[in-house]
Amino acid sequence: MRILACIKRVPITGGRIVLTEDSRAIDTRHLGFTMSPHEECGVEESVRIIEANGGDSVVITLGPPEAVEQLRDAMALGIDRAIHLQTDGQEWDGETTAAALTEAIRADEAASGPFDLVFFGNESADSGGFQVGARVAFTLGRPCVTGLKRVAIEGASVRCEQEVEGGRDVYVVPLPAVLTVKEGLNLPRYPSVPGRMRASRKPVAVNTPSRPDSRLELVRLVVPEGQGRRAEVLGSGAAAAPAVVEMLRRAGVL
């Protein structure tokens, strides 16, 4: 089988989001980076499917040169190789991201055969466009199932489960297919030291697509109100218990 996982490099913002002076980006000077937990589950699922069935697993990202760190993270979990669509760090919107990914998928498939499954996160952690997976699937003419918490290959089909109010909705679609997944799909393994060593030697193919204009054009970012108040301290240690009970009573839950 051939499986592709799509990931995006995002900052780990911690307790408070700080913006750059022009308010067009997050100030990431003091921050670490990661991929979304949803996407990490897509990576883990890809690795498990290839472990069980044999084949080729690939990870792709569109992002700045430093995004190679997230590609290495994915390869440390067991992905075989990576494709890096390098940008100059400017953000691409959902529409242009999908177009660049689709083109790269077509090129890789022309060389190595079709991907049975392409995994996306249900939504990216930072921009949350909720669309790249559906766009790529439509252009490739493949079925797309979104928001999945369980994926099982059954012959030439894949059974997919979505968590919904009151239970799970089940879909069964033929391969090849595009799946968008959520955290909780699996519990990703912790990368081992040998896994990290192997990852540093795995191949990364680099390409530099040029960025088209976005029709959804970011003007500026704003940190919403409500952050930055101060909690009323009810006390410290066990001695605060009566004050807590009093608060619960006032809140009408006791």
Add this chain to the structure above:
Amino acid sequence: MVLVLVEQTDGKVADPSLQALTLARSFAQPVDALLMGTAADLTQHGVSVAHVAEHVALGSFAPDAWAAVLHQLAVSLNASAVLAAGTERGNEVMARLSARTGLPLAANCIAVSPGPPVTLTRQRWGGSLLEEARLNSERPLITVAPHVVPIEPAPMPAAIERFAPELTDSDLLVRVVERVAAVGGGISLTEAKVVVSGGRGVGSKEGFGMIEELAGLLGAAVGCSRAVTSAGWRPHTDQVGQTGTKIAPEVYIACGISGATQHMAGCKGAKRILAINSDAQAPIMLSADYAVVGDLKEIVPAISAEIRKSR
């Protein structure tokens, strides 16, 4: 005219759709609604015409079919914009509509002004950050973030018109073939009035015993942070946050949770947040309403004992 996809659950129009109908009025144009399969009373929500799509295949959810119906109706009415609620289904149907029309989509908006070009404010990072943007499009596609825009009633006739879409086999390839009911048991995280949540500070899987004890006394659900699910102490179904469950209880008690933006994105809808943390400088102190500073291993059992004593 602006067209809004209206979702129903168990025959009732869902609140996020009513919020989308309210935001749609920002365009200062007549608002039409699309209902899938079953009519609903929209006479209080500023709707000129409620179009009811009728097709044998609309019995079970098929997202590409919904996108096809929305597309056909938007074209036949020459809608100037199409909106839906930013629910799981709303977002996925609109993403498919954007793919098949080749138009840009702005997800999870909280404000719109008609332009041209349309300017809007949308949520990023699960609502922890807002983006002001311009949407350059001949037919703006917009989803409305749930539970931000207040529903404003506006009495209107909401005439009902039937609509028969044409669906192809490929529109129906992806469809719900089975609904597996959840195994009952426990209080659901989304419905609980009180949630007692534990983070890395709880220290171990066993440490959640005292969290469960307090939750039991309060009739509360147990929640947790991602640090806890990653460690395997609790299942992901308990995780509160951007990539977990979003909740809005009366009281949220966060024990040993630092207050990362991605965690707070899941609980900022709570009426009151109590933080129990040994670090008086933890970020959660800036988003909680109340705090108790100290070791949760002493404080949580003391609260349980105090509740027992008071009964």
